[in-house]
Amino acid sequence: MNQTGKKILIGLGVAIFWIGAWELLCLAVASELLLPSPLQVVTVWFDLAKTSTFWVATGYSLLRISVGFLLAVLCGCLLAAFTARVKLAKALITPILKVIRAAPVASFIILALVWIKTDSLPLWISFLMVLPIVWANVEEGILQVDGKLLEVAKVYHLPAKKVWREIRFPSLVPYLLASMKTGLGFAWKSGIAAEIICRPTTSIGNYLQKAKLSLETPSVFAWTLTVILLSVLLEKLLTKLVSQKGKRFEQSKKEGRAV
Template identity: 50%
Template sequence: MTRSISAPERPLWQRILVGCGVAIFWPAVWYALAAWVNKPYLLPGPQAVAVTLFGLCRTAAFWQAAALSLLRVVAGFAAAVVTGCLLAVLTVRFRMLRAMIAPLLRIIRCVPVASFILLAFIWIKSQMLPGVIAFLMVLPLIWGNVEKGLRQTDVRLLELARVCRLSPGRTWLHIRIPSVMPYLLPAMTTGLGFAWKSGVAAEVIGHTAGSIGQHMYEAKLYIEMPELFAWTVLIVVLSLGIEALLTMLLRRVARRFPEVTG
């Protein structure tokens, strides 16, 4: 059993100072770059983007787009987590199924997201496209990690459960699931980022009606650069927000498994 020794945490005032410094530094770089380029239709400054974003916030279409995109991406992500976990359980149990499924999921992992979007665009409705693409991008990640976690389950603990006649349900709950957690939790955090990027890309290419992606596509079409930037800012905010929520949730889960999740 190993312990990591880390440097003592910085005091709060230092952390606030560093945070503020970073928050000022990058917009300042952006501002300087925009001033240097001096072509707002190519690179709008942070001020113009903020004004546009504020204007968009006052429209129903903005909130509708945010809500729908969020819903689609989260639905695709959640479906991938559930399916990936179930699939991992089955492929660990049945070797034949693993032999069939594993190459397919490896191929999915290697195929560029744009290829999937273009292919899926032909086969399914554009409303479904972002969710399906997010699902396809996250599924192999979750499956691979959960399968690895299941295979790494300590055989000695499983032996203990067997001798003590712990029921299969309790063995899963108390031994197998906690063993999978250190593999599943990071995969979920990484997967959420994948889901957002691929989901919005699918909205842009698939022109999904009323979505953030469609608004971005139209802004690009009419060279409305401040608007394109404003939608991008929204994506970043939503992505960070949902990641923070997920991290909070996972921390609560991790508290139940202090030793395995570190």
């Protein structure tokens, strides 16, 4: 059996083990309200998936969080380029970003509820959570560019634009991709948390909260399952993008850059 086959088999075994453990626990608890069975959750999930409400809510949540994430990536890159060049700007901005990193996401959500419209709040929360991650990583990438390659550019009189395109940008790609991978998980979790607290009409968070308030525990599990599935799916998509586009750059980072 090849490596992929082995991996699939191990993954399947682990999944069966945990679903089995869940089922046993469920039998022991014997209360749908406290702990629904895996089969009940899957049944409710399929029932939900048949409704347009489910897809519209999922679509809107995905849209809000994606926009917040992409905006954070863009602003994080611009901010990193700025602070890598201007030391005073770095000194000024660093404490703010450190506070954002250290503060609990719930505090931000509650504070932001005062200032921002409910519908767009998850977008801004995702943005705020991802921004410091992208900024710190990309700035590190900019500062870590190989001086020896820049000397090659200087000797051969490469124009600044070409130096950015051919040397500086490829050097920071591994840092950018790593921050995107980490940031995506943060964006998704904080975005859903914001939805649960501020409850925009069409959102996963709102339906999750509704299910909780009406004590529909299988429904809570089904919506949570949706969040997990989407999180895994998005991470897989990004990992694929990283392995396709960033393989060469990642390799150069591991091998110690210029060869």
